[in-house]
Amino acid sequence: MMLEAFKQHKTIRHMTIGEEGYGQAGAIFRDEQDRIWLHLNGKISKRYAGNLTPLIRKTGDHPTAYDVDTSDIFTPFAARSHNLERHSDFICLDEELFVQKKTSTSYATHTVSRNPVPYGDILAPLFEIFMEPTILNEVLIRTSIPEVLRNEPPLSSGVILYGEGGTGKTALQKAIADVYQKAGAHSAELNVAALSEKYIGSLAHNLDAAIAAIVETSSKDGKPAFVFLDEATSLVMNTASHNSSGADYYQEAVDVLKKYIANYPDLVFSITTNADPETFDDTLIRDGRLAPVRIPVPGRHEKAGMWQFFIKKYNILDDISMENALQLADRIPMEKGAFISRFCKDYLARKKLAMETARAETGSLLDSLAAGHFVSLDSVKKQITLQTIMDDIGQSLENRPGKPARPVMGFVKKTAA
Incomplete structure (x- = not known):
């Protein structure tokens, strides 16, 4: 639905005075100082597409002349202010620019309230992650960081982080795991090599048992869990990409993953790989299961x-x-x-x-x-x-x-x- 809503769109910077629309997810960023920034290359639509789509209105000729209704949105920390300040595509919305929507045509200026929860402390592990803001934002949304911070059920099943080695995939994965822990949720790393070696030919069985134990802990505490597998290429590749002798062996493990992704919404998965996305098992990434996100070499x-x-x-x-x-x-x-x-x-x-x-x-x-x-x-x-x-x-x-x-x-x- 959201993709359909943004097929006919324009960028925020090209809005005309008096025009308003709903900004897509990624149009709003929050920095480490809890200030909100507007991405001028973000897109707007006339159709509302969920609680991550704030209402934005162009109010004048000045570069910062935008009103943004922040009453119904929550944005996690997504970028450092010094990274955003050097890009002309981002503007910081000062407090006097924030507006509270009264009616569909009436606006009143208000001061954005500071969250009593120390989100900066919880999100501290992510401060050491340096990635292009839109990429990091996509990963945070797909791993349900906003929901974890607000103690709400996850909205996404997770990600497949792909790209060449040394780009920070593992560091990002571990930082997200730390955030889950700091927020009072759960995280667990599963090592594919260790699960394979425990008993010969039992990867699927051991993976099933390991995830089942995570589910039990998560259900008992009523908290979501972040399950991450580093360098787990064998669990994302389709059958045709495996050699014939190992195809069935790994496919059984992939089927275990799919079972938990489909039936346990409190589990959020992250898998890193150096593989080409063309080799990914289609059933893992279709229907919004695991979102492939390319992590590029840092610029x-x-x-x-x-x-x-x-x-x-x-x-x-x-x-x-x-x-x-x-x-x-x-x-x-x-x-x-x-x-x-x-x-x-x-x-x-x-x-x-x-x-x-x-x-x-x-x-x-x-x-x-x-x-x-x-x-x-x-x-x-x-x-x-x-x-x-x-x-x-x-x-x-x-x-x-x-x-x-x-x-x-x-x-x-x-x-x-």
Whole structure:
């Protein structure tokens, strides 16, 4: 029904003064400061299509001249303000722009109320996920994050997150699982390899038993459950994509999944895979069961956001500007998010090691410590600038496994005593 409603649509930015319509899901975003943003490339329709479709009205020529009825909608945290601010397609709706619909033709300005529930704390695991806002928003809706936060039954069955390795699928999946737990619901990871190895030829049986146990816990507590399977390609592929010897074996497990997806609405599933969506079992994704969502390689701005976040998280620098973060992003055009988080996590320790061993002729930390060459973290941080980070990124890339070994330790060359 919703797809039909938006076949005849226009974008919000092309609305005329006085025109109003219902915004599609994804037209409204909430940032980490609980502010609401309007996506100007979002679409509107004259037909109402559910409680995620707010009424939007264009009131004037000014770029922010929109009235939005927020009385009947709930939007989870979907993007960070600094990500939204740099895109001209998003505008922040100040409190005086929020309106409460009185009648079909009458509006009155009101101040948006702040939720008493600490949603920011519950959603904190998602703050480390850096993805294009519309993609992250789609995943949050499909995994029923709004309903979990409001203690309501899930509206969706879940997702199949696909894309090449290292794009953050697993991190996103685990962040959603943490949100479920923080919200008082349940989450459980099922390992396909472990379920297959428990007893030879019993994947379907073991999967059935594992999910049944989750259902029992969920039903007893009256809470939904998020069930996630990482790198479970064998459970999303159609029969033709398996080799003939394993087709029946895996198809039985797929049938188990379909049984629970169809009959247990309090279960929300997430499966990650590197497989081509053309190979997915059609019965898993049709009729709104599991929605395939492609997780792309992070772009330049997503990488910049990661640099800003992780440099501050691991106390490398107090903060860096977006301009500097973009320079760091440009330094690793072929790398993904895992490189950034790993580099920042290890950075101070590696710098400290390099400084402590710099005076030892042998390059040994033991020799250096025995000689009293101790270095404080404050001393290490005083040596760090944007340029030293840029230089050390280059050396880190050169010293990765598979590269020729270099006769240095840490990120800086050994200096003379």
